[in-house]
Amino acid sequence: MTAERKAENITAVRMVINWLGLGLFALLGVAAVVPLFLIIGDVYVKGIDAINRLGGLWHFLTGLPPTPYEESGGIGPMLVGTLYMTVLGALLGIAVGFPLGVYIGEMRREKFANVARAGVNVLVEFPTIVIGLFVYAVMSLAKEDLNLYLLDPLSRTISPVGGWITQFIGPLDGFNAYAGAAALSIIMIPYVALITASAYASIEQPLREAAYATGGREFNALFVVLRKAVSRAVLTAALLGTAKIAGETAPLLFTAFGNFYYAPFTGPTAAVPLWVWYAAQTPYEVQIASAYGAAAVLLTIILTIFIIARIRG
Amino acid sequence: MAKVEFKNLRVSFGASPVITGVNLSIPDRSITALMGPSGSGKSTILRVLNRLIELYPEARVSGEVYLDGQNIFDMNVLELRRKVQMIFQIPNPIPNLSIFENVALGLKLNRLVRGRGELFERVKSALEKAQLWDEVRNRLDMPAGKLSGGQQQRLCVARALAFEPEVLLADEPTANLDPENTAKVEALFLELKKEMTIVLVTHYPPQAARISDYAAFLYKGQIVEWGPTKDIFTKPGHELTEKYVTGRLY
Numbered sequence: 001m002t003a004e005r006k007a008e009n010i011t012a013v014r015m016v017i018n019w020l021g022l023g024l025f026a027l028l029g030v031a032a033v034v035p036l037f038l039i040i041g042d043v044y045v046k047g048i049d050a051i052n053r054l055g056g057l058w059h060f061l062t063g064l065p066p067t068p069y070e071e072s073g074g075i076g077p078m079l080v081g082t083l084y085m086t087v088l089g090a091l092l093g094i095a096v097g098f099p100l101g102v103y104i105g106e107m108r109r110e111k112f113a114n115v116a117r118a119g120v121n122v123l124v125e126f127p128t129i130v131i132g133l134f135v136y137a138v139m140s141l142a143k144e145d146l147n148l149y150l151l152d153p154l155s156r157t158i159s160p161v162g163g164w165i166t167q168f169i170g171p172l173d174g175f176n177a178y179a180g181a182a183a184l185s186i187i188m189i190p191y192v193a194l195i196t197a198s199a200y201a202s203i204e205q206p207l208r209e210a211a212y213a214t215g216g217r218e219f220n221a222l223f224v225v226l227r228k229a230v231s232r233a234v235l236t237a238a239l240l241g242t243a244k245i246a247g248e249t250a251p252l253l254f255t256a257f258g259n260f261y262y263a264p265f266t267g268p269t270a271a272v273p274l275w276v277w278y279a280a281q282t283p284y285e286v287q288i289a290s291a292y293g294a295a296a297v298l299l300t301i302i303l304t305i306f307i308i309a310r311i312r313g
Numbered sequence: 314m315a316k317v318e319f320k321n322l323r324v325s326f327g328a329s330p331v332i333t334g335v336n337l338s339i340p341d342r343s344i345t346a347l348m349g350p351s352g353s354g355k356s357t358i359l360r361v362l363n364r365l366i367e368l369y370p371e372a373r374v375s376g377e378v379y380l381d382g383q384n385i386f387d388m389n390v391l392e393l394r395r396k397v398q399m400i401f402q403i404p405n406p407i408p409n410l411s412i413f414e415n416v417a418l419g420l421k422l423n424r425l426v427r428g429r430g431e432l433f434e435r436v437k438s439a440l441e442k443a444q445l446w447d448e449v450r451n452r453l454d455m456p457a458g459k460l461s462g463g464q465q466q467r468l469c470v471a472r473a474l475a476f477e478p479e480v481l482l483a484d485e486p487t488a489n490l491d492p493e494n495t496a497k498v499e500a501l502f503l504e505l506k507k508e509m510t511i512v513l514v515t516h517y518p519p520q521a522a523r524i525s526d527y528a529a530f531l532y533k534g535q536i537v538e539w540g541p542t543k544d545i546f547t548k549p550g551h552e553l554t555e556k557y558v559t560g561r562l563y
Binding site for chain 1: 360363365368370391394395398399401402403405406407408409410418419422423469472473
């Protein structure tokens with residue numbers, strides 16, 4: 001065998017090994033994605049079918065949930081509750097999580113920043129049901145005083161505005177949308193804080209010095225100048241965090257509790273994941289179907305936020 | 314009187330001393346070059362002068378630094394940084410901000426202007442002084458990151474000039490530029506020294522020889538020699554200085 005022949009053989013062997021290797025990796029890639037598409041496919045096939053049977057999309061998005069003996073129904077109250085609590089929870093989560101992230105990312109010379117960082121790291125992995133339980137406990141303790149001294153007088157003062165305001169502000173029940181939003185925000189805070197902190201920590205020193213040289217006050221340097229450098233990462237974190245809390249069930253069990261009707265946010269409030277959890281366990285076919293429809297709606301909300309985050313990030 | 318005066322300045326980072334007793338006075342409306350090999354403490358001196366050193370938690374500073382006879386450590390840090398602006402080794406415009414915004418930002422944040430008209434005038438004049446106006450006048454809204462490296466550095470000069478500073482610190486401002494842009498920045502400095510004091514850090518002796526009026530040679534955290542640039546380069550009084558300016562000490 002000539003030297004050239006030998007070289008050709010070696011090249012051929014290498015190409016085969018290369019193909020085998022690439023094929024294996026592709027297979028692993030497929031294996032990772034298959035469950036995702038199976039879940040999405042299953043939810044949408046059954047969900048869309050259910051939505052059609054229960055009275056069409058508009059009715060499904062606005063109507064009351066079906067009782068076991070009805071043919072049609074929707075998830076209107078759940079959708080409203082989820083949107084309200086998610087938006088509130090996300091706003092609160094960003095309002096606290098972002099400055100906290102700046103603090104633990106940028107103020108490393110402060111001793112307490114390390115303590116805060118450790119705390120946030122633990123909190124991000126916390127069982128969410130424990131967070132719900134905690135908020136429930138706080139709410140139980142604080143509710144009466146809060147109502148007596150703050151919310152009763154407040155609701156009397158603002159009542160001339162109109163009856164609609166009592167849907168939002170008034171004496172609280174033990175279960176209410178604000179407790180739900182608080183629990184969701186506690187899940188969101190460490191998430192936003194950690195991503196903000198790592199974004200700030202990755203700012204290069206020349207840019208940091210430029211920020212302090214031009215920004216003047218430390219507040220300006222951190223929150224105006226350097227924020228421009230990290231805004232994409234933080235926006236992505238905020239969107240992904242919002243998607244995460246929109247689908248959370250456990251923290252709402254003790255806080256929002258769930259409801260079948262449109263009701264004031266000061267009392268038990270419905271949420272889409274709570275309805276999925278509840279309805280899928282019932283023995284009634286129509287409610288199970290509505291759970292699938294609700295799951296499809298929830299998935300749509302979350303996937304939309306994900307896609308926005310992908311495009312913006 | 315000297316514009317800036319260092320008296321027995323000492324700086325250490327943690328346990329390691331970086332500046333070990335520097336005395337230096339910097340005359341007004343001139344270019345003073347601080348030169349020396351890497352690690353001699355040149356950049357640290359600049360960062361003391363506008364107190365950016367305070368961003369480094371492990372840095373310890375002692376001694377006195379005077380600006381117009383006033384101890385800078387007693388001054389309001391915002392006022393100090395307004396008077397003492399800085400240009401950095403790596404062009405560092407703020408990302409995601411337009412050319413205009415990069416220059417305007419400091420003025421807005423420090424509330425140095427009243428109204429949009431005045432803001433525009435100040436930005437325009439800063440860009441003109443930095444000799445960038447003609448190149449960017451039609452695309453002020455473009456992201457600063459799209460400018461070339463040399464333009465970005467002149468944008469940073471404009472950002473500093475917008476404050477109308479009394480002292481301009483330049484930390485190896487041409488280290489990342491090609492010869493053509495280096496020449497532009499050097500010519501710019503020669504123009505600017507008519508209005509302000511420039512402290513130029515360089516590790517490239519020929520640059521100090523070309524544009525500085527005074528030069529100080531630093532070695533291992535101390536000033537070996539300082540005086541008029543001409544003297545330092547033609548009749549150095551110290552063996553180390555001679556080695557350095559003739560390129561035999563890095």
